[in-house]
Amino acid sequence: MELILISACLLGRPVRYNGTSKTCDSPDIIGRWSREGRLVPLCPEVAAGFSTPRPPAEIVSELRGDGAAVLAGAAWVMDSAGVDVTDLFVKGAGQAVEMAQRFGCRHAVLTDGSPSCGSSFVYDGTFSGTAVPGIGATTAALQAAGVRVWSQTAVPELDALLSGRDQPPNTQPRI
Numbered sequence: 001m002e003l004i005l006i007s008a009c010l011l012g013r014p015v016r017y018n019g020t021s022k023t024c025d026s027p028d029i030i031g032r033w034s035r036e037g038r039l040v041p042l043c044p045e046v047a048a049g050f051s052t053p054r055p056p057a058e059i060v061s062e063l064r065g066d067g068a069a070v071l072a073g074a075a076w077v078m079d080s081a082g083v084d085v086t087d088l089f090v091k092g093a094g095q096a097v098e099m100a101q102r103f104g105c106r107h108a109v110l111t112d113g114s115p116s117c118g119s120s121f122v123y124d125g126t127f128s129g130t131a132v133p134g135i136g137a138t139t140a141a142l143q144a145a146g147v148r149v150w151s152q153t154a155v156p157e158l159d160a161l162l163s164g165r166d167q168p169p170n171t172q173p174r175i
């Protein structure tokens, strides 16, 4: 059975910067995965040592870099108070990779938009609510380690993929 690394905030854990959880778009599927014992929850920011609540943070880059640039040292993560929190974001990304490898996770469902967990967009570093295409630092690290990252809106697609893969061989319906 495929185990799935998942953003802890998608499971109702109040670990977001503002002390809330994140609404899950597919509670039925997530609930079934949980009952099946598939889920490996992690908040990379809390794992790295951030407290909750904490100031919001965004990726800052002169060249519009995202989480991959953060890992490469070409972009930074700053919080809204102007504190450079890059090191903790890199640490959290590494812990996510370690967790995925420990549990053999080839897929992760992460909360989009986060400077850690974003998989299609992040915010532009101006703290003005401006989204830009890009990925977070944890997503970049997981992808580099061969883990496929899905946003919470793509849960049905991942479920369909896993449903096909998990069928035992020779169970094709007879016509």
Ligand code: SF4
Residues within 6 Å of the ligand: 007, 008, 009, 010, 015, 016, 017, 042, 043, 044, 045, 046, 111, 114, 116, 117
């Ligand atoms: S770092 Fe990821 S898991 Fe943690 S609160 Fe942010 S989006 Fe959720």
